[in-house]
Each structure stands twice: as structure tokens, then as C-alpha cells.
Amino acid sequence: MNDFHFHAPETIEEAAALLVQHDGNAKLIAGGTALTTLLKQSLVQPEHLVSLHRVKGHDAITHSEGALHIGALATQRAVEKSDVVKKHAPLLAEAYRRVATVRIRNVATVGGGIAHADPAMDPPPSLLILGASVKLMSAKGERTVALSELYVDYYETTMEPDEIVTELEVPDQPAGTAWTYIKYLPRTEDDYATVSVAAIGELKDGMVADVRVGLGALGPTAIRASALEDAVRGTSPTHESLKEASQSVMDIVDPIDDPRGSAGYKRDMSAVFARRAMEQVLGVATG
Amino acid sequence: MTTTTPIKYTVKVTVNGKPYSAEVPSYRTLVDFLRYDLGLTGTKETCSIGVCGACTIMLDGAMTASCIILAVRADGADIQTIEGVANGDELHPVQEAFIANGGFQCGACTPGQIMAAKSLLEEIPHPTEPQIKEWMMGNLCRCTGYYQIIDSIKAAAETMGKR
Ligand SMILES: Cc1cc2nc3c(=O)[nH]c(=O)nc-3n(C[C@H](O)[C@H](O)[C@H](O)COP(=O)(O)OP(=O)(O)OC[C@H]3O[C@@H](n4cnc5c(N)ncnc54)[C@H](O)[C@@H]3O)c2cc1C
Numbered sequence: 001m002n003d004f005h006f007h008a009p010e011t012i013e014e015a016a017a018l019l020v021q022h023d024g025n026a027k028l029i030a031g032g033t034a035l036t037t038l039l040k041q042s043l044v045q046p047e048h049l050v051s052l053h054r055v056k057g058h059d060a061i062t063h064s065e066g067a068l069h070i071g072a073l074a075t076q077r078a079v080e081k082s083d084v085v086k087k088h089a090p091l092l093a094e095a096y097r098r099v100a101t102v103r104i105r106n107v108a109t110v111g112g113g114i115a116h117a118d119p120a121m122d123p124p125p126s127l128l129i130l131g132a133s134v135k136l137m138s139a140k141g142e143r144t145v146a147l148s149e150l151y152v153d154y155y156e157t158t159m160e161p162d163e164i165v166t167e168l169e170v171p172d173q174p175a176g177t178a179w180t181y182i183k184y185l186p187r188t189e190d191d192y193a194t195v196s197v198a199a200i201g202e203l204k205d206g207m208v209a210d211v212r213v214g215l216g217a218l219g220p221t222a223i224r225a226s227a228l229e230d231a232v233r234g235t236s237p238t239h240e241s242l243k244e245a246s247q248s249v250m251d252i253v254d255p256i257d258d259p260r261g262s263a264g265y266k267r268d269m270s271a272v273f274a275r276r277a278m279e280q281v282l283g284v285a286t287g
Numbered sequence: 288m289t290t291t292t293p294i295k296y297t298v299k300v301t302v303n304g305k306p307y308s309a310e311v312p313s314y315r316t317l318v319d320f321l322r323y324d325l326g327l328t329g330t331k332e333t334c335s336i337g338v339c340g341a342c343t344i345m346l347d348g349a350m351t352a353s354c355i356i357l358a359v360r361a362d363g364a365d366i367q368t369i370e371g372v373a374n375g376d377e378l379h380p381v382q383e384a385f386i387a388n389g390g391f392q393c394g395a396c397t398p399g400q401i402m403a404a405k406s407l408l409e410e411i412p413h414p415t416e417p418q419i420k421e422w423m424m425g426n427l428c429r430c431t432g433y434y435q436i437i438d439s440i441k442a443a444a445e446t447m448g449k450r
Pocket residue numbers: 027028029030031032033034035036052072098099100101104107108109110111112113114115116120121122123163164165166190191192193336337338355
């Protein structure tokens with residue numbers, strides 16, 4: 001590991017100022033669960049590390065004005081355990097519960113997880129279909145970015161290097177929607193997903209009033225299966241109809257071969273798990 | 288940026304109730320700090336990437352992997368390690384239970400298993416088997432086959448419940 005100057009500001013504003021001061025040579029570190037390994041492997045070699053661990057506040061989890069507000073410095077364990085999250089976005093509590101192990105979630109932050117932008121991470125598919133957005137702040141000001149506008153490529157986001165995630169906002173879902181998060185783990189329980197699917201759905205008078213499907217570990221970023229959603233919305237779903245509709249996700253995924261499965265296998269599984277997830281949220285018996 | 292002398296920081300921590308301080312390079316991980324700078328070699332390092340749980344310690348009350356935390360970040364922290372688990376010669380009930388139930392063989396993973404199990408029982412005094420598995424799934428063991436570890440934790444929960 002290279003050496004670096006370590007800064008431990010006590011406010012977000014100071015952290016933002018440090019990023020400007022060391023423009024291009026500074027990197028934020030929050031829980032450090034992802035970044036420390038990258039530093040050890042010399043994959044990132046910043047001259048300055050700006051640590052957020054002493055920053056006061058920005059870790060509250062509240063609900064107001066029809067949305068959940070989760071401070072970026074909240075730990076992922078806090079989100080998983082939060083009664084407010086379980087009440088207003090149970091899918092989110094479940095998605096964070098599936099991240100790594102308790103030991104990692106105790107330290108890993110919501111903001112660090114979002115900025116890390118690994119497409120195999122658990123929260124993004126759920127965040128996408130929940131219509132979540134993040135608040136970013138820098139020395140220049142604040143802006144809000146929808147999760148659907150955040151991820152660009154493997155480990156790449158539309159955030160500027162001097163921007164800090166300060167909050168995750170998740171709007172309330174209509175009453176009566178069912179949800180699921182399926183993390184397909186053929187190897188070990190603590191692994192990253194081979195394929196992951198988050199889904200939300202609502203059936204009214206036997207017809208699909210709402211269906212949303214998010215896919216993880218299936219390409220450079222988590223994605224939403226919008227064409228599939230459009231094809232299923234308004235129909236009266238059966239195992240056969242969902243199976244047929246799900247084939248379309250194989251055209252939008254772009255998985256890679258890795259120890260968790262070959263690209264071909266993951267592509268096949270994308271259709272299988274998209275169908276199963278929709279069956280669960282639409283109350284269709286699996287064939 | 289490569290300087291001949293690395294950038295150093297003084298890190299002050301409390302470990303098992305005792306104050307310690309050492310000047311370390313910026314890149315020192317907490318596990319190396321404990322083992323090499325403070326001489327507390329009870330904590331083990333196996334995978335170095337946060338996966339195996341061998342390096343488990345309590346950092347300000349939270350179970351943490353010390354191999355993926357920088358020592359500088361722990362400055363000012365209250366840390367508990369395996370060395371602080373027994374009360375002098377009197378072993379902790381979790382340690383007793385691992386001995387009585389064959390919860391270890393080679394011992395490489397054991398300090399981490401004990402720290403994780405103790406932390407589990409502090410948060411959930413009477414865990415169900417799924418709760419034990421969910422909590423302990425990040426503590427890998429090449430020797431025991433895990434069943435004895437689960438048995439050890441159940442036994443420890445029982446003795447601790449009686450005290
Ligand atoms: C052993 C192991 C297993 C894992 N398994 C899983 C898994 O199964 N599922 C899963 O989803 N994830 C998994 N992860 C990844 C984990 O989710 C991330 O490591 C974690 O979310 C990162 O959060 P952090 O606070 O530790 O970020 P850090 O490591 O501190 O930072 C990560 C990145 O985000 C940037 N950053 C940090 N905070 C902010 C902020 N507020 N604003 C802007 N940028 C910021 C940093 O500069 C860095 O680039 C695993 C990690 C480990 C180590």
C-alpha cells in the first residue's frame with residue numbers, strides 16, 4: 001500500500017472543502033470496507049484520504065413528506081434493523097440485510113455502498129425499482145440524482161470526484177404492493193449474487209396494476225427490465241405468460257464469466273429468476 | 288508521491304481497557320497495528336479481504352474485521368480483542384463451550400469465532416439456529432465442519448442464561 005495524508009474532518013462542509021483543496025488527488029473513505037482492499041491492492045493510490053468517520057450527523061433514518069430519508073453515513077446494519085425502514089420500505093431492509101455479513105454491514109455505510117457502484121451489490125436493483133434518489137453535495141452546492149441516472153459502468157457513476165453522497169431518499173410505495181428480493185447464491189451464503197432480482201407488484205381484479213423488476217450482477221450496472229414490465233402490466237398473469245415474457249430480459253443483460261457462473265448461465269438464470277420474482281409478487285403459482 | 292519515509296500518524300487506542308499508543312505509517316491496517324505495533328497477536332489475519340472473520344475484533348462495541356480498517360481510522364477507539372475475553376485465568380463461558388463441544392481444531396479461526404459468538408450472544412442472548420448461522424456465516428473454518436461451532440454457541444447461550 002502507498003502512503004497518504006489522512007484527514008478526519010468533523011463536518012461534511014470541511015470534507016467537501018478538503019476534496020476541492022486536494023483536487024484530483026483525494027479520495028473519500030467512509031466504512032472503508034471496499035476502499036481499504038482497493039488501497040491494499042494498489043488499485044487506487046490517492047495522495048489524500050478524506051475520512052467521514054468523525055463527521056457528526058448525516059446518519060439519521062427518518063420518514064417525512066412521503067419518503068424515507070436515510071443519512072449517507074448510516075451503517076447498512078442500521079438500515080436493515082430500522083423499524084422505520086421495515087415499515088415504509090421493507091424491500092430495502094431486506095436488500096441491505098443480504099449484503100455480505102454482519103461484520104461488514106456494521107461498518108459499511110449507505111453512501112459508500114452507493115458510490116462503490118459494483119453491479120453485483122445487493123441494494124441497487126431494489127433502489128432502482130423503488131424510484132430512489134441520492135442527495136449529493138460539494139463545495140459548489142447540492143443536487144439530487146435519481147438512482148436510474150447514477151450508474152454508468154462497472155464502478156463508475158455520474159458523480160463528480162468532489163461530490164459527497166449525503167442522503168438516500170426512497171419515496172413511499174402505494175399501499176398493497178407486494179415485494180421480493182431474490183439473491184441467487186449457488187456457492188456460499190455470504191457471497192455476492194450470481195444473479196439477483198428485486199421485484200414489486202400489485203394485482204387488481206386479477207390484472208397486473210403494477211410490476212417493477214430490477215436486475216443485479218447481470219452487466220456493468222444494475223438495470224430495470226422496463227420492456228418486461230410493460231409487457232406484463234395490464235395482463236392477467238399465469239406461469240406460462242410470465243415465463244414467455246421473461247425471455248426478453250436475456251436480450252438486455254450483459255453478464256461476464258466469473259467464478260460465480262458463466263455468462264451464458266447467468267443469462268439463462270436472468271429469465272428464470274425474473275419470472276420467479278414476478279410470480280412471487282403477483283401471487284402466481286410457480287409451474 | 289513516493290516519499291522515502293512514509294507519512295506517519297500517532298494512533299492512541301484503548302484495548303481491553305488499557306491505553307496504548309504507537310506511531311505508524313498511514314497505511315497500517317488495524318490488525319497489523321494490534322499484532323506488530325502493540326504485540327497483541329491473539330487476533331489472527333487469514334484472508335486480509337474481510338471475508339473469513341479470523342481478524343474479528345470489537346471496535347467501539349461493533350463486531351468489525353480489523354484487516355480492512357486502517358489503524359489511523361481507529362485513533363481514539365475503544366477496542367476489544369480475544370486477549371480481553373477471559374477474566375485472568377477464568378475463561379469466558381463462550382471459550383469454555385468451544386472447548387467442551389469441540390468448537391475448534393487447528394485454532395486459526397478460533398479467536399475470530401469466539402469474538403463473533405460473544406458479540407452475537409450480547410446482542411441476542413438466546414439465538415435460534417438460523418440466527419446463529421446468519422450471524423456466524425462470515426466466520427470461516429477449514430477444520431470443524433461448523434456443527435461443533437453451532438453446538439458450542441448453543442451451549443454457551445445456555446450457561447450464560449443461567450448466570
Ligand atoms: C468481504 C466483503 C463482502 C461483500 N459482499 C457484498 C455483498 O454480498 N453484497 C453487496 O451488496 N456488497 C458486498 N460487499 C461490498 C460492500 O457493500 C461495500 O464494501 C460497502 O457497501 C462499501 O461501503 P463503505 O462505507 O465501507 O465504503 P468505502 O469502502 O469507505 O468507500 C467505497 C467507495 O465509495 C466512496 N465513498 C464512500 N463514502 C462516500 C460518500 N458519502 N459519498 C461519495 N463517495 C463515497 C469511496 O471513495 C470509495 O470509492 C462486500 C464487501 C466485502 C469487504
